[in-house]
Amino acid sequence: MLHTDLDVCWKVQRALVEQGIDFEIVKHGYGKGSRPAVEQLSGQKWLPVIEFDDGTVYRAESDDMAARVRAGELFTAAAG
Numbered sequence: 505m506l507h508t509d510l511d512v513c514w515k516v517q518r519a520l521v522e523q524g525i526d527f528e529i530v531k532h533g534y535g536k537g538s539r540p541a542v543e544q545l546s547g548q549k550w551l552p553v554i555e556f557d558d559g560t561v562y563r564a565e566s567d568d569m570a571a572r573v574r575a576g577e578l579f580t581a582a583a584g
Contacts, residue, residue, distance in 0.1 A: 512566035513552045519573035527554075554578070 520527050532539045532551060539549045546553045546561045552569060554562045562569070562578070572578055 515566040516552045516554070516569045516573065519570035520578075523573055523576070523578075525573065525578065 517527075517529070532542050539551070542551065542553055543549050545555060546563050548563065550563065552563070552566055554569070556562070556579075564572070572580075
């Protein structure tokens with residue numbers, strides 16, 4: 505599959521891979537349509553969303569999420 509930086513999920517996925525953080529990809533469809541599972545999880549329909557093992561979720565703009573991952577601060581998102 506071809507990935508580009510236009511794919512917001514790929515931006516975060518690439519940062520997770522670079523940092524050696526294990527994760528599972530859960531597909532929620534493409535485009536701007538309804539995403540009931542994402543809305544139930546995070547309260548909104550936008551991706552990407554990271555769900556931590558304790559059930560907390562982290563959602564921000566993909567560039568901000570990727571920067572947090574690369575800075576080693578992903579798990580501080582779960583704490584606060």
